[in-house]
Amino acid sequence: MIVRPDNLNRIIVALDYPDEKQTLALVKCLDPAKCRLKVGKELFTRCGPALIEKFVNAGFDVFLDLKFHDIPHTVARACLAAAELGVWMINIHALGGRKMMEAACEAVHKSVKSPLLIAVTVLTSMDDEDIKEIGLSGGVSANALHLAELAHRSGLNGVVCSPHETEVIRRSLGQDFMLVTPGIRPGSSQRNDQKRILSPSEAIRHGADFLVIGRPITASDDPGASFLALQSEVESALTA
Numbered sequence: 397m398i399v400r401p402d403n404l405n406r407i408i409v410a411l412d413y414p415d416e417k418q419t420l421a422l423v424k425c426l427d428p429a430k431c432r433l434k435v436g437k438e439l440f441t442r443c444g445p446a447l448i449e450k451f452v453n454a455g456f457d458v459f460l461d462l463k464f465h466d467i468p469h470t471v472a473r474a475c476l477a478a479a480e481l482g483v484w485m486i487n488i489h490a491l492g493g494r495k496m497m498e499a500a501c502e503a504v505h506k507s508v509k510s511p512l513l514i515a516v517t518v519l520t521s522m523d524d525e526d527i528k529e530i531g532l533s534g535g536v537s538a539n540a541l542h543l544a545e546l547a548h549r550s551g552l553n554g555v556v557c558s559p560h561e562t563e564v565i566r567r568s569l570g571q572d573f574m575l576v577t578p579g580i581r582p583g584s585s586q587r588n589d590q591k592r593i594l595s596p597s598e599a600i601r602h603g604a605d606f607l608v609i610g611r612p613i614t615a616s617d618d619p620g621a622s623f624l625a626l627q628s629e630v631e632s633a634l635t636a
Contacts, residue, residue, distance in 0.1 A: 406600070406630050408459050408576070409623065410434040410610030416443050420450075422613075425620035428455040430627060432484065434608055436461045448481045457484035459576075459608075463516050465489035468499035475500045479507035487556060490515035490543035497550035512574070514554040515547040517561070520579035537561055541568060548573055556608075559599035566603040578608040582626065596626055597633035 409431050413419040419439060426433075433456045435448060440462065451458050460483045464471045471488055478486045488500050497515060504513045517540040518527070524535040532539055540561040545568060547555050554574025557565055562575050577599050599607055609626060616622035 405430060405432060405457075406604075406606055406634075407596075407623070407627060408432045408434045408606050408608045409613055410436065410461075410578070410608050411439055412436075412610040412614045414438060414442060416447055419443075419447070422619050423451065423454070423456070426456075426623065428457070431623065432457040432459060432606070434459040434461050434610075437463075445481055448483060452482045459483070459485040459487075460511075461487055463487055463489050464500065465492045466496070468492075468496045471496050472499040472503035475513065476503040476507055479504055479509050479511050482509055483511050485512040485514060485553075487514045487516055490517055490547050490555065494546055494550050497547060497552060501551040512553045514556055514574060514576060515543065515550075515552050516556045517543040517547075518557070520558045537564060541565055544569060544573075554605070559594040559602050559604055562599070562603040574605050575603060576606045576608060577604040578610075580607045580609045580612070582612055582629070596629045597636075600630055600633040601636075 409426060411419050411422065411433055413422065423433065433451055435458060448458055448460065460478050460481065464474045465488065471492060475486060475488065488497060490497065501513055504510055518536050522536065527536055527539060540557050541564050544555045544557060544565045548569050554576060556576045556578065558579045559577045562577060565575060580594065580596055580599055582595055594602065596607055607630065612626065613619050613622045
């Protein structure tokens, strides 16, 4: 499946809230024609599939970010269950290996709704020292590229990678492999626990397809205005 985003919906808003009330207040400020939503582990654990259903019924594309990582059979069944929620995209962790990724891919393709399936490469909170500490050879960039290539061979639609790895992955795997980048921070934002970050315009110039942006929007005094400013920066980068 070839997925090319248009210029109006490059931002995936990460719903970094602990409860449904705060989440819905933000979502009311957003337009499903201009952004997508990401639901991660905390929000999904607290609110469950019912919240996903509300977003889907409101017309939003939902990225269910649960990073499944287990034996192939377990991950395949989890992916099938996620697909049945009607989400736009789900992810697994590439470190689960080729057999796990192929099983997940097969399960998703069996689903009537068949969401996009992408793999996490190296978390944006990690740097070369973290890679060394857990016993992997090479640095972040080499490992991200290797895992992206493995995901590509396993039949996935794309990967999650930091904006620092997008250029090398794009050169290796071409334009039809989707690159989703967290670790996006405007110049005025705090780094928080992210180590490999770039601004929205830099990430676009480096070849990112979709930008996952959470706290610069959700922690803002005016989330709606913050989103519009980020969207304007993305559109400027795309037309420069």
